[in-house]
Amino acid sequence: MTIAQAPAQVDTGFLKRVEALSHESIRTCYYCLKCTAGCPTAFAMDYGPAQVLKLTQLGRKETLLRSSAIWLCVGCETCWTRCPNGISAGHVMDTLKQIALAEGYAPGERKVFVLHRQYLQSIRLFGRVHELSMLALYKLLSGDLFTDLDLGARLFLKGKIPILPERNRGIKQIQRLFQKKSRGSP
Amino acid sequence: MKYAYYPGCTLHSTAIEYGWSTEAVCEALDMELVELEDWNCCGASSAHALDHRLALTLPTRDLMQAQPLGLDLVMPCAACYSRIAAADDRIRADDAWREEMEIEFQAKYTGEVKPRTLLDVLANDLDIQELQHKVKQPLRGLRTVDYYGCLLIRPPELTQRWDDPEHPVLMNRLLEALGAEPVAWSYVVECCGASLALNRADVVTRLSARIVEGANEAGADCIVCACPLCQANLDSRQKGLERKVPVLYITELLGVALNLPNRTKWFAKHLVDPRPLLRAKGLG
Numbered sequence: 001m002t003i004a005q006a007p008a009q010v011d012t013g014f015l016k017r018v019e020a021l022s023h024e025s026i027r028t029c030y031y032c033l034k035c036t037a038g039c040p041t042a043f044a045m046d047y048g049p050a051q052v053l054k055l056t057q058l059g060r061k062e063t064l065l066r067s068s069a070i071w072l073c074v075g076c077e078t079c080w081t082r083c084p085n086g087i088s089a090g091h092v093m094d095t096l097k098q099i100a101l102a103e104g105y106a107p108g109e110r111k112v113f114v115l116h117r118q119y120l121q122s123i124r125l126f127g128r129v130h131e132l133s134m135l136a137l138y139k140l141l142s143g144d145l146f147t148d149l150d151l152g153a154r155l156f157l158k159g160k161i162p163i164l165p166e167r168n169r170g171i172k173q174i175q176r177l178f179q180k181k182s183r184g185s186p
Numbered sequence: 187m188k189y190a191y192y193p194g195c196t197l198h199s200t201a202i203e204y205g206w207s208t209e210a211v212c213e214a215l216d217m218e219l220v221e222l223e224d225w226n227c228c229g230a231s232s233a234h235a236l237d238h239r240l241a242l243t244l245p246t247r248d249l250m251q252a253q254p255l256g257l258d259l260v261m262p263c264a265a266c267y268s269r270i271a272a273a274d275d276r277i278r279a280d281d282a283w284r285e286e287m288e289i290e291f292q293a294k295y296t297g298e299v300k301p302r303t304l305l306d307v308l309a310n311d312l313d314i315q316e317l318q319h320k321v322k323q324p325l326r327g328l329r330t331v332d333y334y335g336c337l338l339i340r341p342p343e344l345t346q347r348w349d350d351p352e353h354p355v356l357m358n359r360l361l362e363a364l365g366a367e368p369v370a371w372s373y374v375v376e377c378c379g380a381s382l383a384l385n386r387a388d389v390v391t392r393l394s395a396r397i398v399e400g401a402n403e404a405g406a407d408c409i410v411c412a413c414p415l416c417q418a419n420l421d422s423r424q425k426g427l428e429r430k431v432p433v434l435y436i437t438e439l440l441g442v443a444l445n446l447p448n449r450t451k452w453f454a455k456h457l458v459d460p461r462p463l464l465r466a467k468g469l470g
Contacts, residue, residue: 021238040336040377044389072386075231076336076377077268080343081351088341094234101236111385119232123244127226129195138384147387151422158455160200169224170247177243177290 011061018056022095028085029053035079035089045069046108049079049089056092065100069093071109114142124178127168131161187311190257190299191219192248194266194414195227201263201414203452207437208262208304210446215312215320219260222251228269231381242283243290245273249299250291258300260307262437264413265380267303268337271344274301303338305412305436306348309356314363322445324365327467330439331369331406332357333397335416336377351375357436361410364443371404373397378419394423401431407463408432410439421457432460442469 019026029050036048047055047069055064064070073093080088100107107113115138122134135152139145155161168174197205212219225248234241248270252259261267277284277295284295334354342351349356352375358368376397379390398420401409409431411417420433433456441449442464453461464470 040379040393041382041389043392044386072382072389074377074380074382075234076380077341078336078375078377080341086343094238097235098238109386112382113236115381115385116232116235119230120236120240123227123229123233127224128198129227129230131195131199135384142385144385148384154457155200155422158457160202160455162199166198168226170226174226174244174247177240177247180239180243 008058008060009062010059012059014059014061015057018092018095018099021099022088022091024087024091025085026053026056026087026092029057029083029087030085032084034082034084035087038078038082039073039089040076040078041072041074045072049073049093052092052096053087053089056096064096065103065105066108067096068108070096070100071107071112111142111144114138120178124175126165127171127174128166130165132156132163133165135161187216188218188220188257189260189302189307190252190255191221192225192252192259192261192266192270193221194225194261194263196263196414196418200418201435203455204262204414204417204435204437207435207441207449207452210448211437211440211444214444214446215317215440217307217311220255220257222248222259224251228266230265230269234269234272241269242273242276243287245270246277246287247291249274249277249301250287250293250295252299253293253296256298258302258307260302260304262304262412262414264303264335264338265415267301268344271301274299275344302348303345303412305338305357308436308440309360310348312360314359317360318363321364321443323443323469325361325439325443325467325469326365328366328439328469329369329405329407330358330361330366330410331371331401331404331408332361332374333401333409333411333416333420333433334375335411335413336375336380338413339375357410357412360436361439364439366439369404369406371400371406373400376400378416380415380419383415383419383422390419391423394419395427398424398427398431398433402427402429406431407467408434408460410434410436412436424458430458432456432458432463434460
């Protein structure tokens with residue numbers, strides 16, 4: 001980890017803000033590293049989960065909001081299950097993603113962000129996810145046209161990717177949920 | 187036994203064989219599933235990644251729909267289960283939020299709907315001896331490894347420890363009752379990489395291929411799981427592996443043991459075809 005890049009920009013109110021939004025007591029982390037040791041995607045992250053908690057304690061907002069780590073967390077909750085202080089680093093990662101978006105930071109893993117956005121778009125349109133249109137739009141918008149195209153074709157031929165979407169009768173109510181902003185959103 | 191049923195999006199698409207086998211097995215075991223009429227997507231990883239509020243309101247709509255049925259709500263998918271349990275947990279923990287949701291959905295929250303995952307119901311509600319009596323075709327000689335992955339049993343704050351979060355045992359107890367031979371291995375609760383399958387295939391291939399190799403090292407004939415995303419990731423990331431391992435849903439093996447009809451239709455949906463293995467064991 002490269003914490004020693006000078007001069008570090010420090011936001012002294014950041015810890016309190018992330019704690020309030022994530023409902024996690026980040027200050028109780030004493031860096032035992034169980035979360036990082038168990039994290040399945042830590043090997044691909046620029047900062048492991050324990051480092052993300054430490055950087056939050058230190059108010060290193062810029063570093064965190066530009067990191068890839070917050071986008072590579074898959075929310076498996078291994079960290080929460082094993083943390084001696086009951087902290088979900090996953091919840092903290094989610095909060096940091098949402099602050100990054102609210103403040104206009106470019107996502108550290110753009111393709112991850114684009115997929116999440118298209119997934120939610122699919123729910124907003126139909127109420128249930130329609131893989132075919134969601135994946136087609138994701139491919140176009142991410143620019144990643146060819147990865148796993150053969151796999152997608154095999155699943156399609158197996159009849160596992162329906163052509164037509166399923167729609168909810170209560171789609172209006174679902175769309176209303178999309179219009180409300182998070183309470184105390186970042 | 188009667189349950190409210192939330193299939194979730196994947197059980198109508200990429201995990202259609204999990205949907206079919208779930209419905210067939212529950213019918214055969216006299217477990218009535220009452221599907222929520224207008225269930226919506228739980229929001230999955232994407233809602234909790236991008237919008238805290240939606241991550242709670244989308245599954246709350248499903249919870250509220252289940253309330254008039256007065257039954258436990260059963261979800262085969264681990265991710266749906268986790269999201270709906272998280273929404274329920276938040277309503278219980280936060281009175282102001284509960285009131286907001288009651289206004290949003292114009293219904294009182296009763297707290298009587300218990301979100302449960304299908305494997306919990308199969309392992310904890312079925313009488314094992316009764317189940318053994320119903321087995322028509324014991325899975326003799328079938329060496330299995332139990333794969334739980336992450337959200338099926340984690341975090342214990344949400345799962346209420348229906349099975350142990352680090353060393354779960356109930357799936358093997360079920361498999362033993364069916365006559366299978368569970369073998370020990372080290373990847374029971376490792377994560378497959380989940381939703382990164384679509385945008386960081388490199389990460390998921392590394393994680394999932396390792397798990398499949400682990401099954402090979404343990405000498406297993408097949409991996410048994412109870413989550414659509416686990417199955418899809420393990421089933422689809424075996425390119426280049428010397429020995430491919432079929433990845434079956436627990437409901438599919440129940441279907442074999444109960445000798446249910448139409449099951450070749452389920453197996454035809456797999457990428458690593460389990461039919462040669464089942465035939466070789468005399469379970470075709």
